[in-house]
Amino acid sequence: MIWPRRRLDTARIPSVHLTGERVTVRPPRAEDWRSWAEVRSRNRAMLEPLEPRWPENCLTREFFSRRLARQMQDWQRGQSCSFLIFETSSQTLIGGVNINNIARGAAQHASLGYWLDQAFQGRGYMREALTLVIDFGFSALKLHRFNAGCLSGNERSAGVLLRLGFKEEGFAEKYVQIDGQWQDHRLFGLPAEHWPPSE
Numbered sequence: 184m185i186w187p188r189r190r191l192d193t194a195r196i197p198s199v200h201l202t203g204e205r206v207t208v209r210p211p212r213a214e215d216w217r218s219w220a221e222v223r224s225r226n227r228a229m230l231e232p233l234e235p236r237w238p239e240n241c242l243t244r245e246f247f248s249r250r251l252a253r254q255m256q257d258w259q260r261g262q263s264c265s266f267l268i269f270e271t272s273s274q275t276l277i278g279g280v281n282i283n284n285i286a287r288g289a290a291q292h293a294s295l296g297y298w299l300d301q302a303f304q305g306r307g308y309m310r311e312a313l314t315l316v317i318d319f320g321f322s323a324l325k326l327h328r329f330n331a332g333c334l335s336g337n338e339r340s341a342g343v344l345l346r347l348g349f350k351e352e353g354f355a356e357k358y359v360q361i362d363g364q365w366q367d368h369r370l371f372g373l374p375a376e377h378w379p380p381s382e
């Protein structure tokens with residue numbers, strides 16, 4: 184089914200709501216645009232070198248609506264699951280996590296993508312959010328494995344993955360387009376057998 188471009192049927196947005204000790208994780212909604220644009224704009228200089236090239240007008244309401252329609256379609260089709268992260272106490276939007284490229288059949292794996300407002304880093308919030316999302320992936324989606332790739336110099340991201348029990352499994356040359364260039368990545372993996380991580 185093709186979703187109408189501007190009139191998103193909110194009743195169909197997945198009602199997933201994952202709650203941890205300090206963060207809440209849920210799919211994006213139309214009313215998140217203003218907070219999303221504010222936090223993405225404030226973190227632009229930090230995020231742009233680490234993400235696929237930001238399209239023109241990517242912080243506009245129209246862009247957000249189109250993206251949201253695509254994300255909801257992907258949820259419905261079981262292709263990817265997008266989430267926003269909120270600090271529960273303040274209800275502030277602080278980041279995002281995506282389960283991307285869900286492969287079924289004999290694969291049953293998916294890739295993780297994530298980002299956090301710089302002002303909220305260094306508190307373990309991403310670790311908590313990823314724990315909720317990985318739990319959701321293994322239990323509700325019945326995935327068997329998560330994959331994740333980090334730019335070679337992104338030690339902070341590698342640290343989050345290693346603390347969650349991911350193992351570094353390899354290196355992929357010119358793996359993903361980041362900031363307009365095909366860039367090398369370190370590859371990490373987490374099979375369900377190794378979840379949850381031992382402390």
Ligand SMILES: CC(C)(COP(=O)(O)OP(=O)(O)OC[C@H]1O[C@@H](n2cnc3c(N)ncnc32)[C@H](O)[C@@H]1OP(=O)(O)O)[C@@H](O)C(=O)NCCC(=O)NCCS
Nearest residue numbers: 233297298299304305306307308309310332333339340343
């Ligand atoms: C990658 C990224 C999400 C990591 O954020 P983060 O806040 O460092 O991640 P965590 O939530 O796991 O927090 C871990 C840090 O919080 C500290 N911390 C403080 N209180 C904590 C708590 N209660 N529990 C766990 N960790 C805590 C840890 O010691 C650790 O600090 P350290 O890295 O200095 O050792 C963030 O740097 C980011 O958004 N980067 C830009 C986008 C990006 O790189 N995305 C990934 C692309 S592959």
